[in-house]
Amino acid sequence: MTGPTPSLARRACALGALLALAAAIVVVVVAAVRSPWQLVLAVVLLVIATIAAWAALVRHGLARVVLAIVAVVALLAIIALPELRTYVVLPLVIGLMVLAALAARVAIGHDLAHRAPADRVGPARHGVLLMNPRSGGGKVAQFDLEREARSRGIMPVVLRRGDDLRALAEEAAQHADVIGMAGGDGSQALVADVARRHGLPYVCVPAGTRNHFALDLGLDREDVTAALDAYGEAAEHRIDLAVIGDRVFVNNASLGVYATVVQSPGYRDAKVSTVAGQLPQLLGPDSEHFDLHYRGPDSEEAAPADIVLVSNGAYRLDRLSGFGSRARLDSGALGIVTVSVDRARDLPALITAELTGQLARYPGYRAWQAEEFVVSSGQSVVDIGVDGEALQIEPPLRFRILPGALRVRVPLDAPGVAPAAAAPSGMGEAVRVLLRVLVGRPAH
Structure with a gap:
């Protein structure tokens, strides 16, 4: 399928997006060349800050305070590096990337989107x-x-x-x-x-x-x-519409960490503090995996997961902090995502993937599509969030899709x-699409 020939304004925006992206890369390279050892030190400090911040979230008491101080000190040390001038370089790079993203959005428009027959x-x-x-x-x-x-x-x-x-x-x-x-x-x-x-x-x-x-x-x-x-x-x-048992949902149903957190009475009024208070019990070093059993995309019994998301159509997830969006609602399949966390090994990798918007690269992430999906448990009832509402349902939980309902x-x-539906999937595709628009060819 091909779209309309891009206008001159869209081609100009494509050029602006590519130039802003190139400028951001040049700024980073120049900073690295001028002070390579400080760049290495900055990366090490950033890793320390990330690990310490996440570890603080999943611990109680004095350990949480100490780890939070370590994270803050590491971040301040990055800013204080004299030759790297992080306080100048970082805002400049972020500003150029934002400018590139805004210009790219105008340049690409809706050309990449799937259009449902209407x-x-x-x-x-x-x-x-x-x-x-x-x-x-x-x-x-x-x-x-x-x-x-x-x-x-x-x-x-x-x-x-x-x-x-x-x-x-x-x-x-x-x-x-x-x-x-x-x-x-x-x-x-x-x-x-x-x-x-x-x-x-x-x-x-x-x-x-x-x-x-x-x-x-x-x-x-x-x-x-x-x-x-x-x-x-x-x-x-x-x-499409999705169903759990005989209950229809239009977005998603979540089990595991999120479903447990939303059961808390104070969640709606104080989300951040509620999550911070619950994480040590849910993902701390002494916590256990959730009692959720299901078959993976290969029809084999899957390893325990800490997050299970079943959706009406597949979500494009970059981060767990927001459930993203779906390119289409007429695919005829459930979207299924599971995230498993090894408490000692995987937490730094998970928080890094979350911060960088690269959740799909996290080793414990799996995603597939199916017309039906069943979750069983040894518990009498399972906590579940359905379209944002906290529920408890007796297992097994049977999900299915109602195509074109x-x-x-x-x-x-x-x-x-x-x-x-409108955004390219990754930097490589974004550059390829912008180059097509720049030379006057349809984005798709």
């Missing part, structure tokens, strides 16, 4: 939008969605405290020809399931906190009101592309 459809005649006024810190009220919906001829159904969202959605589905949800991803999944069961087109309005589902649908998460345009003339296409409507002028 039909242009007419306006809804009896559109219904369910709203959770508590989601996203009150975005329903902030964007006055109830009034905006009525002005477009959409019937708003506002969820009150104590209401059963599924019951309201089932009732709305009896007379709606298009149904939607303004709320978080857990609510999106529930109403999407009702739409699937009734064969109705679905509209996602990103009124939650993170809105990962909206992101991968290609919606503008900052312009919440614009999503209502999907009730007018819109593009409609089919996407949901008809989704998006506005005709929506961006229409998830970040993972």
